[in-house]
Amino acid sequence: MIVARDLTKTYGSRTAVDGISFTVEPGRVTGFLGPNGAGKSTTMRMLLGLDRPTSGSISVNGHRYADSPAPLREVGALLEARALHPGRTARNHLRWLAASNALPASRVDEVLGLVGLESVADQRVGRFSLGMGQRLGIAVALLGDPAVVVLDEPVNGLDPEGIRWVRTLARDLAAEGRTVFVSSHLMAEMALTAEHLVVIGRGRVLADCTTADFIARHAASHVRVRSPQAADLADLLRRRGCDVAADGGVLRVQGLDTTGVGDLAGASGLVLHELTLVRSSLEDAFMTLTADSVEYGAAPAGAAR
Amino acid sequence: MTAAVAVPTAVARAARPGFGSVLRAEWIKFWSVRSTAWSMAMLFVLGAGLTVLVCATSASALASQEIDEAPGSFVTWGLMIAQVTAVVLGTLVATSEYGSGMIRATLAAVPRRGSVLAAKAIVLTGTLLVVGTATAFAGYLGGNAFLTAEGIGLSLGDDGVLRAMFGSGLYLAGLGLLSMAVGLLVRHTAAALSTVLGLVFVVGNMAFLLPGEWGEWVAKVLPGNSGSPVATPVPFNPVLLDPWPGFAVFAAEVLLLLAVATVAFRRRDA
Numbered sequence: 001m002i003v004a005r006d007l008t009k010t011y012g013s014r015t016a017v018d019g020i021s022f023t024v025e026p027g028r029v030t031g032f033l034g035p036n037g038a039g040k041s042t043t044m045r046m047l048l049g050l051d052r053p054t055s056g057s058i059s060v061n062g063h064r065y066a067d068s069p070a071p072l073r074e075v076g077a078l079l080e081a082r083a084l085h086p087g088r089t090a091r092n093h094l095r096w097l098a099a100s101n102a103l104p105a106s107r108v109d110e111v112l113g114l115v116g117l118e119s120v121a122d123q124r125v126g127r128f129s130l131g132m133g134q135r136l137g138i139a140v141a142l143l144g145d146p147a148v149v150v151l152d153e154p155v156n157g158l159d160p161e162g163i164r165w166v167r168t169l170a171r172d173l174a175a176e177g178r179t180v181f182v183s184s185h186l187m188a189e190m191a192l193t194a195e196h197l198v199v200i201g202r203g204r205v206l207a208d209c210t211t212a213d214f215i216a217r218h219a220a221s222h223v224r225v226r227s228p229q230a231a232d233l234a235d236l237l238r239r240r241g242c243d244v245a246a247d248g249g250v251l252r253v254q255g256l257d258t259t260g261v262g263d264l265a266g267a268s269g270l271v272l273h274e275l276t277l278v279r280s281s282l283e284d285a286f287m288t289l290t291a292d293s294v295e296y297g298a299a300p301a302g303a304a305r
Numbered sequence: 306m307t308a309a310v311a312v313p314t315a316v317a318r319a320a321r322p323g324f325g326s327v328l329r330a331e332w333i334k335f336w337s338v339r340s341t342a343w344s345m346a347m348l349f350v351l352g353a354g355l356t357v358l359v360c361a362t363s364a365s366a367l368a369s370q371e372i373d374e375a376p377g378s379f380v381t382w383g384l385m386i387a388q389v390t391a392v393v394l395g396t397l398v399a400t401s402e403y404g405s406g407m408i409r410a411t412l413a414a415v416p417r418r419g420s421v422l423a424a425k426a427i428v429l430t431g432t433l434l435v436v437g438t439a440t441a442f443a444g445y446l447g448g449n450a451f452l453t454a455e456g457i458g459l460s461l462g463d464d465g466v467l468r469a470m471f472g473s474g475l476y477l478a479g480l481g482l483l484s485m486a487v488g489l490l491v492r493h494t495a496a497a498l499s500t501v502l503g504l505v506f507v508v509g510n511m512a513f514l515l516p517g518e519w520g521e522w523v524a525k526v527l528p529g530n531s532g533s534p535v536a537t538p539v540p541f542n543p544v545l546l547d548p549w550p551g552f553a554v555f556a557a558e559v560l561l562l563l564a565v566a567t568v569a570f571r572r573r574d575a
Contacts, residue, residue: 045409045574045575048409048412048413049412049413049416050409050412050413050574050575051574051575052574065416066416066417067416068416069321069322070319070321070322071413071414071415071416072413072414073316073319077413079406079409079410079413083405083406083407083408083409083410083413084405084406084407084410085334085338085401085402085405085407086405087338087339087340088334088337088338089337092333092337093337095333095337096330096331096333096334096337097330097410097414099326099329099330099333100322100326100327100329100330100414100415101319101322101326101414102319102320102321102322102323102326103316103319104316104319107316140410144316145316
């Protein structure tokens with residue numbers, strides 16, 4: 001279990017993490033979602049005792065990470081941007097990590113097999129592709145067979161097969177009763193992997209709920225209606241309290257489902273050419289929620305004109 | 306490729322890690338990059354090789370007193386050049402971790418930063434002590450053969466010769482540690498290297514140009530000047546401190562810098 005309480009980190013005058021509190025429960029995959037620069041990696045670094053919080057705290061299994069006598073056996077972490085020396089082989093990288101936490105050397109071969117890197121174990125990691133580097137990072141995370149697994153942007157650079165593998169791995173680890181905390185800036189990926197979401201933007205928690213709740217609450221849907229009598233239908237719908245946007249013969253209706261719109265049109269003898277439920281994508285929902293908190297937003301094309 | 310995690314019996318039964326574990330980890334790290342073997346090979350080749358070469362070419366001139374120096378200055382000649390490799394190795398022990406981001410993996414594995422630093426220092430100084438001493442002996446044995454042929458050879462029992470053999474190891478170990486401390490403070494390979502090389506070779510030699518007794522003292526206590534007399538039977542420079550008092554000054558400087566680096570290393574974000 002991971003618990004953050006009023007966790008804050010400032011660098012000079014810039015606040016990277018602004019008093020966030022959340023709990024990551026065991027037995028499920030918790031997604032840590034936010035745009036780049038939202039404070040995900042800073043939070044991860046404070047979790048691992050690499051950066052010191054300016055105020056507040058973040059604990060693992062009830063104590064600070066740094067107080068663990070054998071941290072790799074308690075928390076396994078995939079760090080961002082491969083924390084590796086390019087001249088060392090994959091096997092030697094795992095060997096020194098195993099030695100540092102008094103893990104048996106046999107565990108090195110086990111995790112190499114687990115991530116499918118046996119055949120390149122004695123190659124220097126500088127030659128590894130991004131995907132192989134990520135696999136090695138995951139091998140590091142699993143080395144100590146930890147009850148808490150923290151993965152920072154694990155699918156970066158992976159091919160589709162690799163992405164599915166990470167997704168399955170995360171779920172399997174959670175099913176074994178482990179605490180699994182996965183950060184990502186990809187909403188769609190998190191929707192497939194995580195059961196619970198902690199969404200942050202500009203260092204603040206924007207949502208902390210189950211993935212299903214998040215989708216229901218934020219991924220708003222609308223009804224698209226096409227009719228030769230669109231103007232009449234729009235009046236009718238507005239009188240029923242619906243939110244209607246008209247674009248020629250096409251209406252965008254919120255506040256009534258397809259059945260309701262169809263029944264209303266039928267009762268008034270209006271002709272419909274199209275009646276569709278349009279779900280906005282999760283990506284849209286995420287963009288909407290974090291729109292104000294994107295650190296480096298791109299101006300829409302043409303905005304400068 | 307499977308997503309299942311292996312049954313963890315071996316991990317669960319493993320002993321609680323102690324300082325020995327950290328030491329073993331740093332030892333594996335140290336020897337599993339090629340720069341270590343390269344630096345050590347260069348140290349030996351330059352240190353022993355140049356000593357033999359210079360002794361071979363200077364032996365007759367020394368014997369005929371055409372060169373007005375003590376033969377004792379020549380049996381450790383190569384160490385003057387080889388010390389650069391100790392600086393490089395010591396710097397890389399610290400800065401390579403920052404350049405690659407490895408430091409985060411290191412500190413996530415061992416959050417006790419003091420232990421990490423102590424283990425690094427022991428591995429580095431232990432290696433330099435052994436390789437430095439072995440290099441000095443090899444250079445002496447090879448170079449002294451040429452001096453002996455000219456009748457000016459030194460025996461290990463002669464004043465300062467045995468001391469200089471082990472002193473070479475000690476001086477190189479201290480220099481490596483000094484470089485590691487600077488590397489930890491600067492956290493950048495090129496910057497750390499130029500700082501140490503500049504301090505030991507450039508500032509150290511320029512300081513003798515300072516005027517008066519005060520200037521001479523400043524020059525004497527600068528790290529390279531205070532530490533190097535212990536590494537040679539007879540120093541080329543006659544105004545340097547005596548071997549052991551000089552080394553004591555040098556050791557104090559190294560420890561002070563290491564203490565500052567330790568405080569910074571424990572406080573800073575990784």
